[in-house]
Amino acid sequence: MSEHYDVLVCGAGPAGLAAARAAGSRGARVGLVDAQPRPGGQIWRHDLRFGEPRAARRALAAASGADWVGAAQVVAAERGGLLLERADGAISLRYERLVLATGARELMLPFPGWTLPGVTGAGGLQALVKQGWPITGRRVVVAGTGPLLLSVAAGLRKHGARILAIVEQAPAARVRAFALGLAGSPATAAQALQLRLGLIGVPYRCGEFVQAAHGDGRLQAVTIRTPRGLMRLDCDHLAVAYGLVPNVELAHLLGCRLERTGPHAAVATDALLRTSVPEVFAAGEVRGVGGVATARIEGRMAGLAAGGADAAADALRRTQHKARRFAAKVARCFALDPRLYALAEPATIVCRCEDVPMAALTGFQDARAVKLATRCGMGACQGRICGDALAAMGRYAQPQAASPLFPVRLATLCEPRTDSLSVTST
Numbered sequence: 001m002s003e004h005y006d007v008l009v010c011g012a013g014p015a016g017l018a019a020a021r022a023a024g025s026r027g028a029r030v031g032l033v034d035a036q037p038r039p040g041g042q043i044w045r046h047d048l049r050f051g052e053p054r055a056a057r058r059a060l061a062a063a064s065g066a067d068w069v070g071a072a073q074v075v076a077a078e079r080g081g082l083l084l085e086r087a088d089g090a091i092s093l094r095y096e097r098l099v100l101a102t103g104a105r106e107l108m109l110p111f112p113g114w115t116l117p118g119v120t121g122a123g124g125l126q127a128l129v130k131q132g133w134p135i136t137g138r139r140v141v142v143a144g145t146g147p148l149l150l151s152v153a154a155g156l157r158k159h160g161a162r163i164l165a166i167v168e169q170a171p172a173a174r175v176r177a178f179a180l181g182l183a184g185s186p187a188t189a190a191q192a193l194q195l196r197l198g199l200i201g202v203p204y205r206c207g208e209f210v211q212a213a214h215g216d217g218r219l220q221a222v223t224i225r226t227p228r229g230l231m232r233l234d235c236d237h238l239a240v241a242y243g244l245v246p247n248v249e250l251a252h253l254l255g256c257r258l259e260r261t262g263p264h265a266a267v268a269t270d271a272l273l274r275t276s277v278p279e280v281f282a283a284g285e286v287r288g289v290g291g292v293a294t295a296r297i298e299g300r301m302a303g304l305a306a307g308g309a310d311a312a313a314d315a316l317r318r319t320q321h322k323a324r325r326f327a328a329k330v331a332r333c334f335a336l337d338p339r340l341y342a343l344a345e346p347a348t349i350v351c352r353c354e355d356v357p358m359a360a361l362t363g364f365q366d367a368r369a370v371k372l373a374t375r376c377g378m379g380a381c382q383g384r385i386c387g388d389a390l391a392a393m394g395r396y397a398q399p400q401a402a403s404p405l406f407p408v409r410l411a412t413l414c415e416p417r418t419d420s421l422s423v424t425s426t
Contacts, residue, residue: 210224
């Protein structure tokens with residue numbers, strides 16, 4: 001199967017949906033691609049029990065004019081085309097202009113016991129529960145940092161979980177200052193207040209973090225580091241959220257320039273969200289984590305610019321800058337405690353795919369040497385978990401992307417296609 005689009009949008013979260021709508025409004029033939037079977041991305045993932053939030057339903061309806069290509073994983077790319085794999089075979093999509101709205105993934109920092117069943121990323125547990133994972137009556141600790149903790153805890157409680165505590169690593173003074181600063185953003189303040197009211201009775205512990213997880217075969221308890229010492233808390237699930245990492249692999253494969261703001265890379269763009277590759281645009285978290293409001297406005301800007309409406313896109317820059325300033329304020333308030341990067345002990349597994357412990361990673365200068373000697377980063381995730389963690393810990397830079405981007409069936413690589421897309425083995 002092969003299709004050609006005026007504008008192809010990769011990623012169907014808030015940024016991608018906004019881009020598809022904006023490009024379609026300019027008369028472009030738009031394709032919308034996502035690895036999930038339904039649009040909405042991680043933040044607006046369909047909930048089997050409660051459906052989508054109102055904002056998601058409006059965004060989905062507005063972008064309904066785009067051709068939907070769901071449950072499709074991009075495995076290879078070159079300028080002008082993408083190769084995707086679906087359950088029923090390979091798809092080759094050509095485009096005149098491409099909008100990258102590939103979002104971000106959770107940053108997982110290793111600590112003793114983090115590989116036990118029952119320990120997940122906060123977003124990961126949220127996604128499982130929305131898809132029907134049984135959580136009713138289960139004891140859950142939500143730990144990490146940022147406003148996401150409240151959202152995840154509220155969602156889990158809505159599904160029947162017993163939230164034992166929200167453990168926020170940022171000091172109480174910083175969190176209070178951030179909350180007071182929301183007075184200038186009434187809508188955001190109202191949303192935060194609504195979430196907190198829905199969690200009445202749940203302790204919100206600031207200046208604390210999970211130091212270790214314990215269990216025989218699965219999670220049974222966590223140890224929390226508090227200003228007064230260590231505290232043990234029995235639980236069934238631990239959901240951790242230590243931030244997000246932009247999904248830049250596809251952008252890198254296409255030759256887009258990346259820039260670093262801290263340990264992780266983001267896609268560099270000009271004022272109208274054009275990347276260094278002329279026909280490729282980027283919007284939302286792939287440019288640097290900025291939240292839903294930033295993703296939506298940047299998605300609209302990128303879609304307009306990709307549709308040839310530069311003036312309309314330029315008119316949105318003030319709103320975009322305001323959203324990015326707020327995101328920067330969030331990042332400053334919830335900056336991670338340096339102690340979180342040093343929790344892993346010598347025996348702590350760092351690379352979950354290949355069972356590589358921290359002790360095996362000493363004495364190497366770069367990620368390539370580590371991969372050759374220990375297979376760290378050589379598993380199914382291709383270093384997306386351990387590589388992100390090691391980069392955040394200041395050990396090694398993130399590994400470079402290569403084609404194919406994800407594990408792929410040989411049949412996909414061998415299937416005849418009307419368009420030629422090169423795929424190299426890694």
